[in-house]
Amino acid sequence: MATILARTAAPGSRARWHPFRLGLPFAGIALPVLLALLLELGAATGWLQSRFLPPPSRIFATLAGLWTTGDLAGHILITLWRVALGFLFGALAATVLGMVAGASPLWRRWVDPTLQGLRSIPSIAWVPLFILWFGIFETPKIVLIALGAFFPVYLSLSTALREVDRKLVEVGQVNGFDRLTILRRIMLPAALPGWVVGLRGGLALGWMFVIAAELMGASAGVGYLLLDGQMTGNAAQIVGCLCLFALLGRLSDLVLVMLARPFMTWQDSVAEREQIA
Amino acid sequence: MSQFRLEVVQRAFGERVVLNRLSLSIAEGEAVAVVGRSGCGKSTLLRLLAGLDRPDAGRVTIDGTPVTGPRPDVAVVFQEPRLLPWLDVLGNVMVGLGGRGNREEAREQALRALRRVGLAEAAAKLPKTLSGGMAQRVGIARALVRRPRLLLLDEPFSALDALTKIELQGELDRIRAEDGPALLLVTHDLEEAAALADRVVVLETAPAGIVLDLTIDLPHPRNRRSAAFQAIEARLARALGGADAAEDDAGMERAA
Numbered sequence A: 001m002a003t004i005l006a007r008t009a010a011p012g013s014r015a016r017w018h019p020f021r022l023g024l025p026f027a028g029i030a031l032p033v034l035l036a037l038l039l040e041l042g043a044a045t046g047w048l049q050s051r052f053l054p055p056p057s058r059i060f061a062t063l064a065g066l067w068t069t070g071d072l073a074g075h076i077l078i079t080l081w082r083v084a085l086g087f088l089f090g091a092l093a094a095t096v097l098g099m100v101a102g103a104s105p106l107w108r109r110w111v112d113p114t115l116q117g118l119r120s121i122p123s124i125a126w127v128p129l130f131i132l133w134f135g136i137f138e139t140p141k142i143v144l145i146a147l148g149a150f151f152p153v154y155l156s157l158s159t160a161l162r163e164v165d166r167k168l169v170e171v172g173q174v175n176g177f178d179r180l181t182i183l184r185r186i187m188l189p190a191a192l193p194g195w196v197v198g199l200r201g202g203l204a205l206g207w208m209f210v211i212a213a214e215l216m217g218a219s220a221g222v223g224y225l226l227l228d229g230q231m232t233g234n235a236a237q238i239v240g241c242l243c244l245f246a247l248l249g250r251l252s253d254l255v256l257v258m259l260a261r262p263f264m265t266w267q268d269s270v271a272e273r274e275q276i277a
Numbered sequence B: 001m002s003q004f005r006l007e008v009v010q011r012a013f014g015e016r017v018v019l020n021r022l023s024l025s026i027a028e029g030e031a032v033a034v035v036g037r038s039g040c041g042k043s044t045l046l047r048l049l050a051g052l053d054r055p056d057a058g059r060v061t062i063d064g065t066p067v068t069g070p071r072p073d074v075a076v077v078f079q080e081p082r083l084l085p086w087l088d089v090l091g092n093v094m095v096g097l098g099g100r101g102n103r104e105e106a107r108e109q110a111l112r113a114l115r116r117v118g119l120a121e122a123a124a125k126l127p128k129t130l131s132g133g134m135a136q137r138v139g140i141a142r143a144l145v146r147r148p149r150l151l152l153l154d155e156p157f158s159a160l161d162a163l164t165k166i167e168l169q170g171e172l173d174r175i176r177a178e179d180g181p182a183l184l185l186v187t188h189d190l191e192e193a194a195a196l197a198d199r200v201v202v203l204e205t206a207p208a209g210i211v212l213d214l215t216i217d218l219p220h221p222r223n224r225r226s227a228a229f230q231a232i233e234a235r236l237a238r239a240l241g242g243a244d245a246a247e248d249d250a251g252m253e254r255a256a
């Protein structure tokens, strides 16, 4: 990205370097870096009380210490594992049922209203029941995350399928496609962008619920570290965990987008144009 | 004799009656153009023959059997190209084959259809990179690859510039001479109707009925500057004008 942009700036042109032309990966982290510098400066000059908002250097040192002595990698891995597993189950179930909902008016009439009703229960409210059913170990956590990931995916896929342009469906009809072929070759590809939006929303909720699950009782995980930081009054550890969540959430979303991109190059959208430019 | 028959007693959308007491037959291999003002019900009529719509009262038959849905021997070129944006040009033409049969053979057939509309070298392009004229050609190739007995075209060239339009009209004329499908060409372009059709049907504004059914006995390809051709065009213009307000007549005549 950066190299492409660099090449398009003609040599000898008036503005050879311009801060706003920096490539996306650099432009995106510019603001956090600036913020960190300001915080560091604030702490050094005593403007900020580091007991409440520790400077980035201390946060980094705390995380580094946790890495060497406290098995930070293990905590990260277990949290990642929970999110991945829960998201996978939730998204899979939602994709299957979303397809059924998008393709079947019968389902929409008889089953969808019930699901919509379940959706309006705040997912965290399920926790006591899940603990009663599944005990206190991994299962209720995974189920909770799966439930969180389920609804955005289900809703956006079934909606995207229902909103497929009738004109494209007619193309299938006049060319002799049966219902299943129309679903497979016209409706599903057309609904793909909507599905990806749902997956991203589902993943974000997965991250939200992993914290909920880990705060409610866990002996490992980034959420556990967060709680541990609170118990021990360690602001640096708390903020460090927040940074970790930001980083992990952002990275996992990026992975999802990268995986989806090759299948969406056909879109004639603003976003696709920006990739080319 | 007439293989494709349409006897609409009525087709209405809610309160609005669009087609009213209209009957139209097309013989095997015959080219019929339907002209009329925008919104008079031309697309609706075409959709009835395509099996995408049904009359409230009346019947549509092919070889005497009622049309209950899309048929394998009928192909449609829509008013917009309607390409599937995620498939390349070749893939879009292959859609015309209904996704059945041997894939290699389908590719071959699709490539041949693309060559006929002069787009073989664009086979791997995505629809978003095509010009309007190219996209419309792909739509035509997708219909041709079906080798239909009846080819339905809904204003296929209306969005194109004059030169491209004449070029594609020539292609359609040639294709008809080679394959010999029956043709229903919906258009609002009187010159196009007179140039391509064996018969021109003029519709009045909704509720549409037929105000003129004119047989054109000129050899293909037609010379658009000949006196006979221009006389026919003028006659169509009068019929179209008469179907509306009289004041439009003069304007129509000037246009023709």
Ligand SMILES: Nc1ncnc2c1ncn2[C@@H]1O[C@H](COP(=O)(O)OP(=O)(O)OP(=O)(O)O)[C@@H](O)[C@H]1O
Residues within 6 Å of the ligand: B013, B018, B036, B037, B038, B039, B040, B041, B042, B043, B044, B045, B079, B188, B206
């Ligand atoms: N699905 C529909 N629902 C409601 N009204 C419709 C529908 N389809 C068509 N109509 C109405 O029927 C009338 C005829 O429409 P149609 O598309 O057949 O016109 P047309 O002759 O093809 O016009 P144009 O030349 O602009 O394409 C219009 O008034 C339109 O508003």
Ligand SMILES: [Mg+2]
Residues within 6 Å of the ligand: B042, B043, B044, B079, B154, B155
């Ligand atoms: Mg129309």
